[in-house]
Structures are given as C-alpha cells and as structure tokens.
Amino acid sequence: MARGRAVLSPGAPEVEAGVEPVAAADRAPARPPAARRRPPLPALTGLRALAALWVVLFHYRTDLEALAPWLAPFDRLLAAGYLGVDLFFPLSGFVLAYNYADVLRSFSWRRTRAFVQNRFARVWPVHVITLHVDLAMAVAAGALGVGEGGHRRTGEAYVQNLFMVHNWWNDRPSFNGPAWSISSEWFAYLLSPLLFLAVGRVRRARTFLPLAALAYAAMLGTYALFALPNGNLEHLFFVRILGEFLGGAFLCLAWVRGGRSLRRLLPLLPLGLLVVALVPGASSGDYWMAPVLGVSVAALAASSGWTARWLSTTWMVAAGEAxxxxxxxxxxxxxxxxxxxxxxxxxxWSAALALLAVIAALGAAAWLLHVAVERPARRRLYART
Known part of the structure; x- marks a missing residue:
C-alpha cells in the first residue's frame, strides 16, 4: 500500500472504512451474554468524521490552498492526511473487538456467518456503487487499462474489486482509488472470527497491552526493513492493516477485560498532530504516528471529557455515520x-464561492450515497442475531 506520497493513501480508510458506533464501561463483565449490547459511545463515530476529513484534505490540499491561501500554514498537517487511514484501521479493530470478541470467543457457524454477512453488508454496497461510477467515468474519458502510476482499470482488476480482493494481489490502485483500504479491511474482517476465537482463551487481560505494542512494532519494523522507494510493501499488503487492526483490537480488550483505561493518554493525539504540523519531515510519508493514533482511539473510548462530548454531538455523529x-x-x-x-x-470572491461549492459538492455526494445506498443496503442485508 502506498504511503503519504502516494495518491491513494486515504481506507479508510475508511478508510475505516466500515466502523460502527460503540461504547464501553470501565469494566465489562468477564462473560457477557452473546445477545447483550453495550450502550453506544458516539464519540468514536464522530472520530470517523475527522479521519475521513483528514484524508479529503490530504488529497485536495493543493486545490484548497489555491482557493484559501490562509490554509498554507497548515500544509504540513494536511500533507499528513494519509494517516487518516492509520486512524481508521485501529478504530475498526477496536470497535469489532468491543462488539464481537466475547460473542465469537467460542466457535459457532451461525454467529460467524452472521458476522461475515454483516461486515459484507457494511462495506460492499457502497464499494460496488462507487466502483461502477469510476468505471463509467473511465469509459467516458477513454481511461481504461493501466494508467499513470500503474493505476489499473482492467478486466482483471474489475473482477477483483467485485470480490474486494483487489489489493491482495497488487499494490497499485485500481478503479476508485481509496477502495484499496476496503480490500485490506475485508481481509481483516475475514480473519476476525479466528482472532476472537484465539484471544478468547487469553485469561490475563494485562497480556493485551504488550500484544498491542508487538503488533505496532512488527508493522513499523517491517516497513523500516522492506519498504520500497515509493513507500509500498510489495506483496505484503497485510502488514499495515494487521498491525493497526490488531493494535486497536488488543487495546480494546486490555480495557474491557482488565480495566486498563488509557484516557490519560488522550493528549498524545494533539501533541502528535502539533509535531506533524511544525516539524519539517514529520509528514513525509512515514508511519511513526500510527501507535499514537491507536492509543488515542482507546483513550477516547474511556474518556468523558470535553473532547468526547464534542465528538458525541448530533452533528459530529451524523457526519461520522456518513x-x-x-x-x-x-x-x-x-x-x-x-x-x-x-x-x-x-x-x-470567486475563490470563496468555489470553496463553498467544493464543500457542498463533497458533502452532498457523501450524504446522498449514505441515505440512498448505505442505509437501505444495511437494513436489507444485515443478519438478525
């Protein structure tokens, strides 16, 4: 997968991509009933909105700075927007561990099937619609085939996109560029039942903090040793998603099973962003901020301060849902x-109007797809458990 210099580092991610509202108490019961649902923690939904916005600012920072020169002093922070994906991935792991780790701690075909079906319903409908929008645009522009930077709009890439495996075989983007992170997320989703089955046997909650540190260390070490000049790991797409997804999941389990609250570490996030904004080279495409982002997710989940309250407001939650x-x-x-x-x-004056039009166009497209596709598809496809 590409680093910050590449045009596609959003996931996600979504590019967590695909995160549901979650919540937690300081100490969850050791063995909650499978049907019990914890109360929501909307701050994590609001956090999704910030992650997605950071990715958008990364991709359009040149255009936005041309229309709004007052954004220029924030260029380094905008240039680090590829890290929005590295916020999505641990957020996804945290949320799924919170909602499903206890449900899937013992094997059940019915629960496993429902989990995979619901993950499919969460990401595939929007993905397949945007895939075909990109395909139609490419046909109209005569841009099929392999384009600049190895961007693939081929028959093979189309079939891989339909099954959400397009990033498993090739580190180059295909069709709707940011969808590379959806392919990575799908890989993590398919492995999650095995992960939760394995950690269901871990009795000591304090074990999960070292496991989270190990997941991030393995990811960062692999990039340090094997990253290509363009920032990718050839045939090793799973390193980034697994390092961060596992990190988020283990941080969650350290909290809900052992009460290891990290809320006092929440200031690490603004401090890290300040370093990115002020230090030349800090947003050069590296992933040193990834563990900070993962810890920030866990800290926010346990927090009840003003940051959590602001992210939990109606507008922020609505933005996070879209x-x-x-x-x-x-x-x-x-x-x-x-x-x-x-x-x-x-x-x-025309620059100001153009900036408002850009914001309106991006917001309208997202909300239309959310209302017309994402919500109805989830209602139709979700398994009732």
Missing part, C-alpha cells in the same frame, strides 16, 4: 473540484 461514503466518493469528484478551482482563481 464518513464512509465521504471517503468512497471524494476521489471521484476530482473533475468537479479541479473545475471549481480553475473557475475560482480569478478573484477572492
């Missing part, structure tokens, strides 16, 4: 954004 659609549609709007930028270059 964040997957924002992530999956924003890259398709390049012709609109670039056209508005050109139109807005003439004067300050």
């Amino acid at each position: 964040s997957y659609c924002l992530y999956m549609t924003h890259y398709l709007l390049q012709p609109v954004v670039r056209g508005l930028r050109q139109w807005g270059d003439d004067a300050w």
